Amino acid sequence: MSVLSFGELLIDFVAQEMGVTVGDASGFVKAPGGAPANVAAAVARLGGRGAFMGQLGDDPFGHYLAGVLAAEGVDIRGITYSSEARTALAFVSNTADGDRSFMFYRHPSADMLMQPADVDTSIIDAYKAFHYGSITFICEPAASALRLALDHALADGKFISYDPNLRLPLWASADAARAGMLAGLAYANLLKISEEELHFLTGGDDVGSLWREHMHLICVTYGAAGAAVHLPDGSCIEAAGYAVPALDTTGAGDAFVAAMLTGILSHRDDWRERLPQIIDFANAVGALTCLQKGAIPALPTRQAAQAFQRERGGR
Numbered sequence: 001m002s003v004l005s006f007g008e009l010l011i012d013f014v015a016q017e018m019g020v021t022v023g024d025a026s027g028f029v030k031a032p033g034g035a036p037a038n039v040a041a042a043v044a045r046l047g048g049r050g051a052f053m054g055q056l057g058d059d060p061f062g063h064y065l066a067g068v069l070a071a072e073g074v075d076i077r078g079i080t081y082s083s084e085a086r087t088a089l090a091f092v093s094n095t096a097d098g099d100r101s102f103m104f105y106r107h108p109s110a111d112m113l114m115q116p117a118d119v120d121t122s123i124i125d126a127y128k129a130f131h132y133g134s135i136t137f138i139c140e141p142a143a144s145a146l147r148l149a150l151d152h153a154l155a156d157g158k159f160i161s162y163d164p165n166l167r168l169p170l171w172a173s174a175d176a177a178r179a180g181m182l183a184g185l186a187y188a189n190l191l192k193i194s195e196e197e198l199h200f201l202t203g204g205d206d207v208g209s210l211w212r213e214h215m216h217l218i219c220v221t222y223g224a225a226g227a228a229v230h231l232p233d234g235s236c237i238e239a240a241g242y243a244v245p246a247l248d249t250t251g252a253g254d255a256f257v258a259a260m261l262t263g264i265l266s267h268r269d270d271w272r273e274r275l276p277q278i279i280d281f282a283n284a285v286g287a288l289t290c291l292q293k294g295a296i297p298a299l300p301t302r303q304a305a306q307a308f309q310r311e312r313g314g315r
Contacts, residue, residue, distance in 0.1 A: 002128045003127060003161075010037075012295065013031075019095055032294070033295045034088070041074055051074060051127055052076060056111070057081065057109070078119075085113050089104070091105075119148050129261050131261065132146060135170060153187075186213070187214060188212065193219070216231075218230040219260060227256070244288070251294070252287070254289075259282035284312070
């Protein structure tokens, strides 16, 4: 169960009050975040080996974030530091039901300046799976660094996971976001996509249009309603979600991905037969992540998720 995640690691400043805009919030809680980093930390919390590759600013926030991942047991050898730009920041506000809005400080941020020469492929070699998102594709030179890493992972037979992770304010336009997110599909064995992202990319619920050469499964998440996993033969496995009093949904999708990956990697020979149990566990992990503010601080352990399943009558 070893996964290397590539991409952004940043500080989320989460509004203390529910149901307010970022501008109206009276204060914020500092929390480490960034979707790929969340996946690496979630893998470690679930008992696997997580690693993170990306670039931070050579500043107090950057070194704080590296320390947070290291404390979680994440391999941080793939982190480089930039003296040219600072660590990315995001200010996050939550509606009454836990949904989010974002304001980003990346003009540019250090992760956007990562060079292909910064990619240590020997670290990729040490892990069974490679996970990435779409944000790194937005601009150069980071996009070329990610493509180099992906080409290496693909050539080396890694299990590759992709979360398009729609963050529309970061793209030049909706059309640019759609094109960039779709281009990222080409490498993936596992695609994790939310209902909102599915509608954005296809104009509806056309999962079939997202299949690419290397894909083995497409996971569509529906929040508290659960998830549906589509397979190339046209079959679909659905699993109901776990309703919880969501305080902050940040990181729930990343926790779901980590649980899917650890489940698949633990059962490489028969993961297809075990998908109902793997998906149910991933739903439980995602639900538990919504119970406190911030992504990484909220990630559950495997034992906590299993206990939660037993209490709720899960598989």
